[in-house]
């Protein structure tokens with residue numbers, strides 16, 4: 428059994444999701460068949476399932492420098508963010524009714540914050556620099572004793588920009604503010620340590636690093652006030668009740684273990700491949716724009732804008748390459764990426780954006796082929812379309 432992409436596709440969309448690693452699948456399968464016990468059951472099958480969940484908890488904790496008791500299993504990034512943001516604000520004292528976040532958060536953060544805004548909370552949305560990272564001066568200026576929660580993502584899903592979370596959290600901590608970071612895109616790609624970051628809460632999404640979809644975790648620093656969003660039973664210390672998704676939790680644990688073992692090698696290998704891809708594209712496409720500097724970006728992510736064409740027109744012609752545009756489609760109308768706009772990129776340039784996100788299975792030969800395909804697609808797109816026609 429293979430978990431690599433079908434041979435006709437060069438998969439450069441790892442920030443959207445990743446395949447399940449073979450080691451992860453192998454570890455999961457017994458918990459879907461023979462070892463099907465409920466971890467709450469007090470018999471050998473139940474106890475084996477409980478042990479598997481606790482082993483996975485240790486593996487997740489170990490990857491981020493946490494204690495196993497600080498890991499709460501969830502269904503993924505969105506649920507972890509909701510629990511962190513809604514659960515910590517629900518537990519906040521009345522004197523703190525403000526949330527500080529950034530303008531470039533995933534909807535998994537932006538929408539819970541917007542909901543709280545309708546419920547009497549004030550939300551301060553921090554700007555980012557032209558290179559896509561959080562404006563730290565603005566963050567430090569915005570933090571005060573009326574703030575309950577600082578929530579800023581660790582790495583941006585579109586651009587791959589890595590945010591100065593540790594520096595912002597250090598100021599927040601001195602003011603008694605609870606800190607959360609959405610690390611869904613960072614885990615498995617760069618080293619993440621909860622003490623180095625100094626955060627109270629950190630979200631993990633399994634399917635972004637070779638575990639299955641529908642499983643994740645929230646790191647909850649011991650002593651952090653947090654209310655559950657779901658009620659019904661006592662699993663996960665009452666913070667996330669519901670019979671555990673044992674097989675997927677086992678898979679998440681193994682994915683964390685794999686990430687820990689290969690992080691250094693993969694970080695280096697992927698950033699070389701990514702920079703090679705940029706070179707191959709930029710020498711043949713004059714005017715191609717790279718949106719974030721390599722130094723402050725996830726090693727696997729390259730967000731570019733093709734000149735004078737729409738990113739979606741390039742990808743539509745890039746047969747054999749799977750990647751994403753930065754633009755969103757609403758009722759047939761394409762709108763530029765809000766992230767790029769927040770970085771000060773002009774709308775026309777933002778519409779030309781494509782996100783290329785590499786992963787464990789990509790090879791140098793694939794990157795060379797993908798570059799050829801993308802250059803060909805760009806040339807055809809610019810010969811056959813113009814933004815003027817598209818906008819009509």
Ligand SMILES: Cc1ncc(COP(=O)(O)O)c(C=O)c1O
Nearest residue numbers: 503504505533535584611612632
């Ligand atoms: C930064 C970020 N946060 C949260 C999520 C949501 O994660 P999940 O799909 O596991 O709910 C994603 C997924 O796209 C993401 O990129």
